Amino acid sequence: MPEYTVIHEKARSFYDLYERKAELQHQTHYCPGCGHGIVHKLVAEAIDELGIQDRTILVTPVGCSVFGYYYFDVGNVQAAHGRASAVACAVKRALPESVVLSYQGDGDLAAIGTAEILHAANRGENITVIFVNNAIYAMTGGQMAPTTLLGQSSTTTPSGRNEWNEGYPLHVCELLAALEAPVYLERVALGNNKQIMGAARAVRRAIGNQVKSLGFSLVEILSPCPTIWRKDPVEAQHWVRDEMAKVFPLGVFRDRGTEAGARPAAAPPPALDEVPRLLGIVNGSRLMTDRGGATVDWRIKVAGFGGQGVLMLGEVLAEAGLDAGMEVSWLPSYGPEMRSGTSNCHVRLAAAPIDSPLVSRPNVLLALNQPSLEKFLPTVEPGGWVFYNGQTPPRNGVRADVRVIGRPFTQVGDELGDARAGNMVMLGALLEATGLLPDEAVEGALKRVVKSERWLELDRRALARGRAAVREGSLP
Amino acid sequence: MKQLIKGNEAIVKSAILAGCRAFYGYPITPASEIAEAAALYLPRAGGVFLQAESEVAAINMLYGAAAAGVRALTASSGPGISLMQEGISYLAGAELPCVIADIMRGGPGLGNIAPEQGDYNQVVKGGGHGNYRTLVLAPDSVQEMADLTRLAFDLADEYRNPVVVLADGYTGQMMEPVEFPAAAMLPRRPAWAVDGTAATRRNLITSIYLEPDQLEAHVRKLETKYRRAEQQAVRFESHRTEDAEIVLVGYGIVARILKAVVEQARAQGLAVGLLRPITLYPFPAAELRRLSRQALAFLVVEMSTGQMVEDVRLALEGRRPVEFYGRCGGNVPSAEEILRWVRERADHYWPAFAPEEMADA
Ligand SMILES: Cc1ncc(C[n+]2csc(CCOP(=O)(O)OP(=O)(O)O)c2C)c(N)n1
Numbered sequence: 001m002p003e004y005t006v007i008h009e010k011a012r013s014f015y016d017l018y019e020r021k022a023e024l025q026h027q028t029h030y031c032p033g034c035g036h037g038i039v040h041k042l043v044a045e046a047i048d049e050l051g052i053q054d055r056t057i058l059v060t061p062v063g064c065s066v067f068g069y070y071y072f073d074v075g076n077v078q079a080a081h082g083r084a085s086a087v088a089c090a091v092k093r094a095l096p097e098s099v100v101l102s103y104q105g106d107g108d109l110a111a112i113g114t115a116e117i118l119h120a121a122n123r124g125e126n127i128t129v130i131f132v133n134n135a136i137y138a139m140t141g142g143q144m145a146p147t148t149l150l151g152q153s154s155t156t157t158p159s160g161r162n163e164w165n166e167g168y169p170l171h172v173c174e175l176l177a178a179l180e181a182p183v184y185l186e187r188v189a190l191g192n193n194k195q196i197m198g199a200a201r202a203v204r205r206a207i208g209n210q211v212k213s214l215g216f217s218l219v220e221i222l223s224p225c226p227t228i229w230r231k232d233p234v235e236a237q238h239w240v241r242d243e244m245a246k247v248f249p250l251g252v253f254r255d256r257g258t259e260a261g262a263r264p265a266a267a268p269p270p271a272l273d274e275v276p277r278l279l280g281i282v283n284g285s286r287l288m289t290d291r292g293g294a295t296v297d298w299r300i301k302v303a304g305f306g307g308q309g310v311l312m313l314g315e316v317l318a319e320a321g322l323d324a325g326m327e328v329s330w331l332p333s334y335g336p337e338m339r340s341g342t343s344n345c346h347v348r349l350a351a352a353p354i355d356s357p358l359v360s361r362p363n364v365l366l367a368l369n370q371p372s373l374e375k376f377l378p379t380v381e382p383g384g385w386v387f388y389n390g391q392t393p394p395r396n397g398v399r400a401d402v403r404v405i406g407r408p409f410t411q412v413g414d415e416l417g418d419a420r421a422g423n424m425v426m427l428g429a430l431l432e433a434t435g436l437l438p439d440e441a442v443e444g445a446l447k448r449v450v451k452s453e454r455w456l457e458l459d460r461r462a463l464a465r466g467r468a469a470v471r472e473g474s475l476p
Numbered sequence: 477m478k479q480l481i482k483g484n485e486a487i488v489k490s491a492i493l494a495g496c497r498a499f500y501g502y503p504i505t506p507a508s509e510i511a512e513a514a515a516l517y518l519p520r521a522g523g524v525f526l527q528a529e530s531e532v533a534a535i536n537m538l539y540g541a542a543a544a545g546v547r548a549l550t551a552s553s554g555p556g557i558s559l560m561q562e563g564i565s566y567l568a569g570a571e572l573p574c575v576i577a578d579i580m581r582g583g584p585g586l587g588n589i590a591p592e593q594g595d596y597n598q599v600v601k602g603g604g605h606g607n608y609r610t611l612v613l614a615p616d617s618v619q620e621m622a623d624l625t626r627l628a629f630d631l632a633d634e635y636r637n638p639v640v641v642l643a644d645g646y647t648g649q650m651m652e653p654v655e656f657p658a659a660a661m662l663p664r665r666p667a668w669a670v671d672g673t674a675a676t677r678r679n680l681i682t683s684i685y686l687e688p689d690q691l692e693a694h695v696r697k698l699e700t701k702y703r704r705a706e707q708q709a710v711r712f713e714s715h716r717t718e719d720a721e722i723v724l725v726g727y728g729i730v731a732r733i734l735k736a737v738v739e740q741a742r743a744q745g746l747a748v749g750l751l752r753p754i755t756l757y758p759f760p761a762a763e764l765r766r767l768s769r770q771a772l773a774f775l776v777v778e779m780s781t782g783q784m785v786e787d788v789r790l791a792l793e794g795r796r797p798v799e800f801y802g803r804c805g806g807n808v809p810s811a812e813e814i815l816r817w818v819r820e821r822a823d824h825y826w827p828a829f830a831p832e833e834m835a836d837a
Pocket residue numbers: 062063064065081104105106107108109132134136137138139140145
């Protein structure tokens with residue numbers, strides 16, 4: 001009687017019969033001697049051993065292993081070419097209790113998916129990557145992979161890979177070992193039974209790390225592809241052992257499995273009825289002063305240099321209009337225009353619903369600098385208001401059909417403590433001259449828009465000064 | 477209570493209220509405030525925010541989140557949406573719901589960051605490979621940025637398909653008052669999701685069907701969904717079209733400008749109305765055909781060199797003349813310039829339209 005028993009049994013994490021496969025449902029689609037078949041077995045056994053079948057989600061790539069889901073009786077998500085690790089990150093983040101495996105070939109991971117694997121590793125995503133390096137694009141019929149050896153011929157390197165044209169084989173473990181975050185990086189091989197046992201241990205380790213919530217683990221497995229390599233399974237195994245392993249040294253490149261602590265768990269989500277408050281959504285009703293009358297339609301253009309508070313002036317107007325029971329809109333200029341130093345915004349305050357938020361024919365122009373005045377003065381509707389900084393009338397002529405108020409608003413702001421308060425001096429003048437908005441509405445708006453106490457106080461003084469300027473003609 | 481808020485921020489708040497718990501994206505003007513607001517608010521609500529390494533990664537992360545049964549959002553603009561197209565095709569192929577906000581800017585290439593509507597074709601007509609569609613919603617106000625985002629999540633789940641909220645830089649950047657729903661919702665994970673439990677262990681998310689017959693059956697199934705959407709999901713706004721002899725057609729911010737044009741044209745005695753498609757796919761083709769019984773001509777305005785206009789022509793099948801006025805490069809047409817064009821076309825189609833002359837007579 002021998003002292004061992006032979007068990008003809010598949011791992012429990014494999015389906016008994018591969019029903020998702022069209023035919024030959026008792027065997028895989030892999031070629032005889034293919035490394036993928038062996039790696040599948042190692043992964044399934046590790047899942048069994050760790051007792052995580054229900055929690056496991058396998059993300060399969062595009063490559064010969066695209067049909068991993070024929071075999072693995074776990075949750076399955078098939079990803080686009082190169083994106084398995086990106087998909088896996090999001091699955092894991094959505095389901096922290098799950099165990100997520102990203103199974104990828106060398107074309108998938110080390111060519112088209114280079115950015116995704118590098119950043120997943122660098123973020124220390126708590127996923128496990130099973131990286132099958134067979135030095136070739138197998139699924140598409142044998143083109144060069146980033147891991148193809150120098151001199152190795154492929155359908156796209158017919159005279160062998162040449163470093164001057166195709167560069168050198170890419171060493172993924174070494175590359176990722178330059179990053180801080182990964183917890184475990186090991187390169188193993190399927191070159192003989194001893195190596196396969198080592199690979200089994202590494203796979204178990206890499207998945208176990210995730211179960212313990214330690215972080216990013218990757219096992220690179222040098223793996224035979226007899227079909228494309230045109231070798232019989234035994235020769236192919238030898239080639240893995242004798243040729244590939246020379247170029248891709250086996251070993252552990254990172255192992256923080258013992259010292260790394262578990263990653264911090266996410267804070268529990270808030271109660272659902274807390275969510276609106278957490279988003280800053282205020283319920284209840286606004287104190288409407290209901291001002292304006294049925295025909296009010298202010299179309300305001302505010303313009304000046306960046307830093308003069310153009311957008312903020314517009315925002316105070318819009319916020320106050322809302323409090324005053326008007327329909328409002330605020331539209332900023334943005335982008336390169338801002339970068340070149342000018343800035344403007346369109347504000348509408350109206351009794352009726354606002355059609356276009358764009359103000360192309362303003363009835364109020366607030367020009368905080370000379371170029372804006374020159375640019376927009378011709379667009380002002382007859383009978384409209386123009387406020388500008390300074391006392392020099394615009395170079396492109398004075399218009400008799402609009403009401404123009406020019407004062408050194410910015411200078412007054414400066415005297416009050418900060419030139420940037422000039423926008424509120426101008427707003428004060430506008431309010432006084434036109435009676436556009438009630439005081440309470442403006443005060444309420446200021447409190448919402450201006451966050452600092454110091455500025456709130458300064459802005460209030462600036463507003464008062466602007467009002468006085470119009471009332472008493474007190475500014476120079 | 478109404479709050480003054482930017483369009484981009486409204487999308488995020490509305491999404492979270494609608495149960496979105498994942499945002500993956502990559503910064504790009506004029507959409508970046510969406511990522512920024514998501515970074516601020518999603519973690520508070522117990523959701524995931526991650527700035528991805530590229531739009532390619534971001535859309536595939538959406539694929540992962542959606543596969544796990546989470547309502548997920550991304551946002552970008554032209555160049556980034558181009559990069560996402562492959563992923564969108566996979567999402568549609570694997571029947572995964574998600575919401576993508578495209579805050580359009582000027583193109584092609586790097587173009588500029590000013591508002592444009594040049595992404596219509598790539599978003600509405602597919603852009604990625606294969607026989608699929610995305611449902612496309614076009615907000616014209618900040619309130620609609622909020623409302624249509626919520627609707628987008630519902631449609632995405634109902635049709636198990638990506639839904640795009642297609643807006644432009646202005647609609648994203650502008651502030652208007654918004655009323656949000658008072659309560660937040662969090663839908664259950666759908667039964668088809670792969671969520672790492674025994675109950676869903678046999679679930680599979682994939683878009684590969686090796687056998688031609690299988691793939692054809694799958695594509696036909698998708699097609700049936702799109703036909704159903706064409707029957708049930710069409711939305712549009714009609715503004716003063718009841719007696720309109722000239723119907724303006726425009727979407728998004730352009731439609732707001734066209735409303736001003738309608739008022740000014742009416743004041744001059746022109747019988748002008750506006751049809752604003754709210755769903756760009758499915759397109760309100762039946763409504764256009766209905767209006768063609770009364771209208772003399774359809775005048776289409778876009779911030780592009782003419783993309784949606786092709787759908788208007790297809791819908792009308794030559795029943796009525798369709799003319800086009802477009803600005804691009806980030807130039808936004810003013811109501812005045814459009815009105816001049818409308819008057820000129822009105823004179824052409826119906827000389828008797830010219831109201832001043834009539835008054836003189
Ligand atoms: C975007 C895209 N480009 C190209 C392909 C074609 N393609 C399918 S698999 C593959 C390479 C697979 O090689 P590898 O990742 O090494 O896996 P293997 O088949 O060797 O296991 C390629 C290029 C694709 N499916 N998608």
